[in-house]
Amino acid sequence: xxxxxxxxxxxxxxxxxxxxxxxxxxxxxxxxxxxxxxxxxxxxxxxxxxxxxxxxxxxxxxxxxxxxxxxxxxxxxxxxxxxxxxxxxxxxxxxxxxxxxxxxxxxxxxxxxxxxxxxx
Numbered sequence: 431x432x433x434x435x436x437x438x439x440x441x442x443x444x445x446x447x448x449x450x451x452x453x454x455x456x457x458x459x460x461x462x463x464x465x466x467x468x469x470x471x472x473x474x475x476x477x478x479x480x481x482x483x484x485x486x487x488x489x490x491x492x493x494x495x496x497x498x499x500x501x502x503x504x505x506x507x508x509x510x511x512x513x514x515x516x517x518x519x520x521x522x523x524x525x526x527x528x529x530x531x532x533x534x535x536x537x538x539x540x541x542x543x544x545x546x547x548x549x550x
Contacts (some may be wrong), residue, residue: 445486452479 456475459468485491490498 442486445482448482449479452482 452475456472459471459475462468464471484501490501
């Protein structure tokens with residue numbers, strides 16, 4: 431077994447320590463209250479941890495480019511779908527709710543002007 435085909439145990443120890451460090455950073459971030467930016471930091475830490483796992487424990491760093499590009503394309507497609515979803519949600523127009531014609535028990539609501547309301 432050579433060091434070119436398989437990593438030494440020190441390499442795996444360094445990767446494991448990096449993952450433990452990122453997990454500790456994620457835990458310490460959960461103790462602080464940074465507001466809306468807290469979610470962004472958490473997602474960046476999670477992306478960094480998943481990248482380390484993909485590259486080193488799944489050995490994508492050693493693979494040919496054609497094999498390593500498949501997870502990159504998958505992540506790209508997910509990001510594209512999330513961007514399209516955000517664009518769709520931000521471009522929607524919301525309309526106010528229509529007034530209720532009947533009460534919750536099915537009885538006609540009284541008209542504020544004093545006129546009798548018709549049932550449908």
